[in-house]
Every structure is written in C-alpha cells, then in structure tokens.
Amino acid sequence: MRELFESTIERLLADLITPELVRRGEAGQWPTELWAAIEESGFSVAAAPESLGGSGASWGDLYGVVKAAGRHNLPLPLPETMLANWLLGQCGLEARNEPLGIAMRSTLSLDHAATSGAFFDVPWIAPADTRVHGVLFDVPWGRDVNHVVAVIPGERTTLVVLARSDAQISTKRNTAGEPRDDLSFKNAIPLATANLPGHLSDDVLWWGGSLLRTAQMAGALEATLDLSTRYATERVQFGKPISAFQAIQHQLAQMAQQTGSAIVSAEAAFAESDEQLAAWQIAAAKVCGAEAAGAVAAMAHAVHGAIGFTHEHALQLGTRRLWAWRSEFGNLGHWAQRLGQAVAQGGAASLWPAVTSGQLAALASSPMDTP
Amino acid sequence: MALASFQYHRVPAEAEPLRADVRRFLAEALKDRSALRRADSWMGADPAFSRELGRRGWLGMTLPREYGGHDAGPWARYVVIEELLAAGAPVSAHWIADRQSGPLILRYGTEAQRQKYLPGICQGEVYFCIGMSEPNSGSDLASIRSRAIRDESAGDGSWRVTGQKVWTTNAHHAQYMIALVRTGAPTSEKAARHEGMSQFIIDLKAPGVTVRPIRDLAGGEHFNEVYLDNVRLDADALIGTEGQGWEQVTAELAFERSGPERFLSSIALLHTLIDAVGPQPDALQANAVGRLCARLVVLRQMSLAVTAELAAGGNPAWAASCLKDLGAAFEQEIPELAQQVLDVAPAVEGGSDHAQVLAALMQMAPSFSLRGGTREILRGIIARGLGLR
Numbered sequence: 001m002r003e004l005f006e007s008t009i010e011r012l013l014a015d016l017i018t019p020e021l022v023r024r025g026e027a028g029q030w031p032t033e034l035w036a037a038i039e040e041s042g043f044s045v046a047a048a049p050e051s052l053g054g055s056g057a058s059w060g061d062l063y064g065v066v067k068a069a070g071r072h073n074l075p076l077p078l079p080e081t082m083l084a085n086w087l088l089g090q091c092g093l094e095a096r097n098e099p100l101g102i103a104m105r106s107t108l109s110l111d112h113a114a115t116s117g118a119f120f121d122v123p124w125i126a127p128a129d130t131r132v133h134g135v136l137f138d139v140p141w142g143r144d145v146n147h148v149v150a151v152i153p154g155e156r157t158t159l160v161v162l163a164r165s166d167a168q169i170s171t172k173r174n175t176a177g178e179p180r181d182d183l184s185f186k187n188a189i190p191l192a193t194a195n196l197p198g199h200l201s202d203d204v205l206w207w208g209g210s211l212l213r214t215a216q217m218a219g220a221l222e223a224t225l226d227l228s229t230r231y232a233t234e235r236v237q238f239g240k241p242i243s244a245f246q247a248i249q250h251q252l253a254q255m256a257q258q259t260g261s262a263i264v265s266a267e268a269a270f271a272e273s274d275e276q277l278a279a280w281q282i283a284a285a286k287v288c289g290a291e292a293a294g295a296v297a298a299m300a301h302a303v304h305g306a307i308g309f310t311h312e313h314a315l316q317l318g319t320r321r322l323w324a325w326r327s328e329f330g331n332l333g334h335w336a337q338r339l340g341q342a343v344a345q346g347g348a349a350s351l352w353p354a355v356t357s358g359q360l361a362a363l364a365s366s367p368m369d370t371p
Numbered sequence: 372m373a374l375a376s377f378q379y380h381r382v383p384a385e386a387e388p389l390r391a392d393v394r395r396f397l398a399e400a401l402k403d404r405s406a407l408r409r410a411d412s413w414m415g416a417d418p419a420f421s422r423e424l425g426r427r428g429w430l431g432m433t434l435p436r437e438y439g440g441h442d443a444g445p446w447a448r449y450v451v452i453e454e455l456l457a458a459g460a461p462v463s464a465h466w467i468a469d470r471q472s473g474p475l476i477l478r479y480g481t482e483a484q485r486q487k488y489l490p491g492i493c494q495g496e497v498y499f500c501i502g503m504s505e506p507n508s509g510s511d512l513a514s515i516r517s518r519a520i521r522d523e524s525a526g527d528g529s530w531r532v533t534g535q536k537v538w539t540t541n542a543h544h545a546q547y548m549i550a551l552v553r554t555g556a557p558t559s560e561k562a563a564r565h566e567g568m569s570q571f572i573i574d575l576k577a578p579g580v581t582v583r584p585i586r587d588l589a590g591g592e593h594f595n596e597v598y599l600d601n602v603r604l605d606a607d608a609l610i611g612t613e614g615q616g617w618e619q620v621t622a623e624l625a626f627e628r629s630g631p632e633r634f635l636s637s638i639a640l641l642h643t644l645i646d647a648v649g650p651q652p653d654a655l656q657a658n659a660v661g662r663l664c665a666r667l668v669v670l671r672q673m674s675l676a677v678t679a680e681l682a683a684g685g686n687p688a689w690a691a692s693c694l695k696d697l698g699a700a701f702e703q704e705i706p707e708l709a710q711q712v713l714d715v716a717p718a719v720e721g722g723s724d725h726a727q728v729l730a731a732l733m734q735m736a737p738s739f740s741l742r743g744g745t746r747e748i749l750r751g752i753i754a755r756g757l758g759l760r
Contacts, residue, residue: 229758233758243759244760246751257697260374260693264672265668267379268379271381284669287661287666288669336658343664348645352457355668
C-alpha cells in the first residue's frame with residue numbers, strides 16, 4: 001500500500017504543482033483544480049476506516065503522502081484533512097471528503113446544558129441545545145475550509161464538527177504565506193458531536209499536528225538539499241563548480257546528515273503510530289526536525305548566495321515553510337522541555353528502557369502549556 | 372539517492388527477548404561498578420568480563436558455529452552491544468575483535484586462519500587491535516610507509532615487516548594486530564595511492580615488535596605506538612589478497628563506523644546529569660535534557676537503519692559516515708550542555724559522581740571526532756556520496 005500511495009501522490013503533485021501555483025496560493029488563491037484532484041485521489045479520507053468512507057490506511061502507509069506534500073510545497077490543508085478524518089473515524093463518525101480545518105490551540109467549550117445533560121453510547125448525539133463557544137487559533141486555511149474538527153476537553157471530552165460559516169474569522173498567515181486563521185464561535189450549533197474514545201487524549205490534535213509537521217519538514221528538507229547540491233555542481237566561481245570547494249562540500253554534508261535524521265525520525269513517528277499516536281517518537285522527531293530545519297535552511301541559503309534570497313528562486317518556497325513548520329504544533333523548546341521533564345521525572349534509570357521500548361508513560365500524560 | 376539509506380527499521384521482534392537476559396546479567400555483574408568507571412564506556416578493559424560474555428555466547432555472535440560463533444543475525448548482536456554500552460560495561464578488551472577483526476577474518480581469511488583465530492575471539496580470550504594510522508599518515512591513510520617484503524632467502528614464503536603504527540588502541544592488551552602495510556610497487560601514477568597495500572595479522576609477542584603506551588591528556592593509557600622492526604611473519608600472516616589491502620580496509624571501516632558506540636560514548640554523563648538535575652528540572656535543564664534525549668532517540672533510529680542495510684548485505688559506508696559524524700557531535704555536546712545547565716564544576720578528585728563523570732568525558736570528548744575517522748574525512752565521504760566530488 002505504502003509504495004502505491006507514494007508513487008501516486010508523487011505523480012499527482014509533481015504534475016499539478018508549479019512554483020507559480022504555490023505563489024498564487026500565497027497570494028490567497030485557493031487552487032480549486034488541485035483540491036479536486038486530491039479529493040478524487042482519496043488521500044484526504046485515507047486514514048478513516050473503510051466502513052466510514054475511508055480506506056483504513058495506517059499512519060505508516062501515509063508517511064510518504066504527508067512528506068510529499070511537504071516536498072512539493074502543497075498550498076492546501078491535505079495533511080490536516082487527513083488527520084481530521086482519522087480522528088472522525090476514531091470517534092465513529094463518517095469521513096468527509098472536503099478540506100477540513102483543525103486548530104493549533106483552542107479555547108472552545110460546550111455550553112452548560114449539554115455537558116450536564118444525558119449522554120448516550122458512542123457515537124452519541126449531543127442534546128439538541130448543545131452550543132459551542134470560544135476560539136480556534138491558527139487554523140490552516142481557516143478562511144477556505146467549510147468545516148473544522150475540534151476536541152473540547154471536559155468531564156466527557158467531546159469531538160465537534162463546526163461550520164466555518166458560523167465563525168468570525170481573524171485572518172493570519174505564517175512565514176510561508178499559508179493561512180493560519182483564528183475562528184471565533186459564539187452559540188454555534190455543531191454539525192456533529194461524538195465522545196472522544198478513552199485511548200485518545202484531549203490534546204490528540206496537538207500530537208497529531210506535530211506528527212504531520214515532522215513529515216512535511218522531512219519533505220521540505222529533502223527538496224532543499226536537492227536544490228542545494230544541484231546548484232553547487234552548476235554554479236561556477238574561480239573557474240570551477242563551487243562544489244569543488246571543501247567549505248561548500250562540508251556544509252552540504254551537514255545538511256545531508258540533518259536531513260537524514262529528520263527523515264528517519266519522521267518515518268519512525270508515523271510507523272509507530274496507530275490508533276494511539278507514538279508520543280515518544282513524535283516528540284523526538286519534532287525536536288530533531290526543528291533543529292534540522294533551522295540548520296539546513298541557513299546552510300542552503302549560504303550555498304546559494306544572493307540568488308537564493310530572491311523571490312523568484314524556488315529555494316525560498318522550501319526554506320520559508322521550514323521556518324514556519326518547525327514552530328507549529330509546538331516548537332523545539334516546547335517539545336524538548338516536555339521530553340526533558342518526562343525523562344527527569346522518571347530519573348536516569350527510565351531513559352534507556354524508554355529508548356529501546358519507544359515508550360515513556362510520563363510523556364503522553366505530560367501537561368501542555370497553553371497560551 | 373543516498374538518503375534512501377535512512378529508512379526506519381525496528382529491531383526485529385525475534386531479537387528482542389535477548390534484551391531482558393542481557394539486562395538481568397548486567398544489573399548483577401555491574402552492580403558495584405562506579406559511575407566513573409561506567410564512563411569509560413568501550414575504553415574500559417576487563418578480560419574476565421570479556422570471557423564471561425564469551426561463556427554466555429555474546430561474543431562473535433554472527434560468526435558460524437563451526438568457528439565457535441552462534442550463527443545469530445546482526446540484530447541479536449546489536450541488542451547485546453547496545454545494552455552493554457548503555458550500561459557502561461567494560462567491553463574494551465574484546466571490542467575490536469568482536470566488531471571488525473572477527474568478521475574480517477571470516478570474510479577474507481583462509482580456513483586455517485578462521486580455525487586459528489575465531490574460536491578464541493568467540494570465547495573472549497583473543498583480542499585484536501587495528502594497525503592503520505602511522506606518524507605521518509593520519510587522515511591520509513593511503514600514504515602509509517610501513518612495508519612488508521617477502522623474505523626470499525628463507526624460502527618458506529615468510530615476510531619481513533618494518534615500520535611504525537600509532538594511536539593503536541589496546542595494543543597493550545591485545546595479542547594480535549591486523550595491520551595495513553605496503554607490499555608492492557604502485558602500477559600507475561593515477562591509481563598509485565590505493566594500490567600495493569596488504570593486510571597482515573601480526574602477533575604482538577613476535578620478536579621485533581615493541582608496544583609503547585601513549586598517555587592521553589587526562590593521564591589515561593588507551594592508545595599506543597607500535598614499532599615493527601624487521602618482524603618475521605609466516606606466509607599465512609597475510610589476510611585476504613596481496614595488494615587488496617585498501618579494499619579490505621574500506622569494508623572493515625563500515626563495521627568500525629556504524630555501531631551504536633559511535634553515539635553512546637557519553638551516555639554515562641547523560642545519566643548522571645539527569646539524576647543530578649532531579650525530578651524538578653528548570654526550563655533550561657528540561658530543554659537541554661529533552662534535546663539530548665531526542666537526539667539519542669534519532670541517532671539510534673539512524674543506527675538501526677544502517678544495521679538493516681548491513682544485514683541486507685549492503686555497504687552502508689555513506690550512511691555510517693553520517694551517523695558517526697552526527698553521533699560524535701552528540702557525544703561532544705553532552706559535556707558542553709551539562710556544564711551549562713547545572714552549576715557543578717568538573718572534578719578529577721573528590722566531588723560527586725556527576726562532577727567526576729563530567730570531568731572524565733569533557734576531557735575524552737575531543738577524541739570522539741578523531742578516532743575512527745575525523746569529522747573532515749567523514750564529511751568528504753558524505754560529499755562524495757552526494758555527487759559533489
């Protein structure tokens with residue numbers, strides 16, 4: 001399945017994404033045709049079970065799809081839609097083959113009548129008078145999606161599907177010009193609700209979003225390394241390609257190491273995630289991916305010289321995304337501290353067993369600092 | 372693309388049960404080993420411990436049974452060695468023999484050579500050292516000048532070798548050295564540098580061999596200079612093919628550079644740091660510990676990828692170079708971060724476990740990016756793999 005997915009998405013994105021299309025996306029244009037092709041491909045719903053309209057693909061199967069989205073600077077919320085549909089599936093709700101939004105942070109709450117009312121078995125229908133209030137922060141393409149999926153913590157943690165048209169939108173964009181909008185809801189009626197199953201934590205979208213970014217960064221790092229090695233062998237100074245200079249070779253060697261570490265760690269995080277997301281591997285991959293993003297972007301620009309600093313050159317399409325993605329769903333400091341606190345809590349004796357088993361209970365349950 | 376080497380690979384399930392056995396054994400065997408001695412990592416020698424590992428079947432694991440090995444796959448060996456390293460076990464005596472000399476002898480040796488050396492390696496009795504560097508040949512290994520010539524007057528195919536090796540780890544504990552020396556004249560100007568070299572197994576007790584320890588900056592004695600003064604070598608001291616020494620050494624280096632010892636050398640300090648910081652780290656401490664743990668996790672993932680490639684019969688020299696360079700940087704970063712985030716001064720006498728381990732590894736750290744190939748050599752190999760040279 002995995003190889004088929006990878007070759008299919010690669011063909012689809014390589015054919016349809018041009019630097020021009022990415023630039024138009026940054027200028028606010030939604031690429032309708034591209035999204036239609038993605039919908040048709042089924043990747044948007046692939047992580048949902050077959051019984052609910054998906055194809056039951058595992059995260060391990062989908063790693064290459066998310067990485068390709070990163071490598072091709074896909075100006076659409078495909079990774080987020082995959083995660084949202086996976087979560088809908090986990091909650092027993094039908095997948096939605098449409099662009100879906102998820103938030104990086106949220107203050108949503110359910111109104112009192114609903115949370116104290118009677119609950120039924122999963123999936124449950126919230127009482128008719130359920131209302132949602134609060135803000136979803138940094139929703140990718142929040143202005144463009146029709147619906148958003150969010151988790152509301154509480155006595156019974158609840159998944160809700162909300163209509164974007166019910167929100168007041170405050171538009172924002174990250175360094176890559178990708179929409180990251182705040183959506184405010186007041187008395188909104190959810191389109192669907194469900195109990196979050198017990199094996200998922202109420203910050204599941206935070207972990208899942210971080211997982212997505214590790215693969216997107218891996219893809220962007222690969223593309224950035226490719227551009228840089230090609231440029232170094234073509235650009236001639238002092239009568240020879242600059243790749244002949246040891247100072248350039250060693251920078252590219254370091255970029256390759258960093259890219260290699262980001263690739264294998266992102267793949268590990270996907271491969272070890274199933275109905276439970278792999279906390280240990282995700283935290284490690286986001287830390288190393290963020291480190292790689294900073295180092296590789298800086299060296300790629302050093303190798304390219306002034307031409308790489310232009311809007312016209314394709315290098316910036318990747319580096320500006322690396323600068324954005326490393327900070328989304330928790331930056332290097334967030335994940336390093338969370339990992340460090342969990343390890344310190346267990347003491348030195350807990351470290352090596354966690355490394356070999358890939359699990360540390362204190363990490364998954366560690367508190368998340370919210371703004 | 373070279374990066375394809377970095378594919379995630381789990382330790383296969385069938386290799387995992389061994390881990391608990393090794394851990395149980397180490398918990399008992401090392402219960403009195405101090406933090407400082409654990410910090411010696413794979414530079415700590417204890418022949419009795421090596422023999423015990425041999426008795427348990429944990430040496431020469433990948434070698435065939437007929438030579439005293441265990442026909443185990445590379446994964447079983449990986450589990451054993453990473454547990455040994457993580458616990459700070461004294462593995463130095465047998466380390467090189469188990470890691471590269473044994474596999475080299477199996478691959479290139481004659482039947483007689485296999486029979487002669489491999490059983491002792493598997494028993495933890497026979498130790499090897501590596502004869503590569505010379506006083507004027509460090510990173511530029513192809514410029515070595517030690518030379519073996521056939522002793523035509525003896526008429527029995529024996530050789531005489533003369534020259535000098537240096538930075539030879541464990542020459543003072545080992546019985547044998549596998550040395551790379553010149554045996555022939557180069558055939559052409561262009562190919563000259565890498566031709567006419569051969570590998571020999573040299574008995575370090577042979578007349579004409581002198582081993583002199585070199586004290587390192589911290590006063591430790593791990594490496595040596597080895598003088599070879601017209602040393603007589605039997606015809607069967609030649610290992611592999613005459614003139615193919617460079618190719619053999621290159622294959623050997625893939626073993627030398629790909630193992631978990633290339634990122635676990637400072638783990639004893641990470642352990643003492645975590646405990647010295649305690650369960651309530653401040654933000655800076657949590658950040659440092661978290662970054663180091665994340666790096667440890669990912670280096671191991673890279674190492675598993677390299678091991679998978681080795682297990683599949685590939686030559687992961689490129690990926691191993693990436694791993695070794697990043698791994699050494701990690702090993703060197705641990706003392707740097709440790710002294711930044713916890714206000715404990717390193718101590719070579721007195722002081723806490725953490726202060727002592729900090730002092731030991733801070734002083735060892737410069738060697739991590741020298742031994743087994745310098746940072747600059749590794750980056751050159753990586754650049755070649757990227758098509759830059």
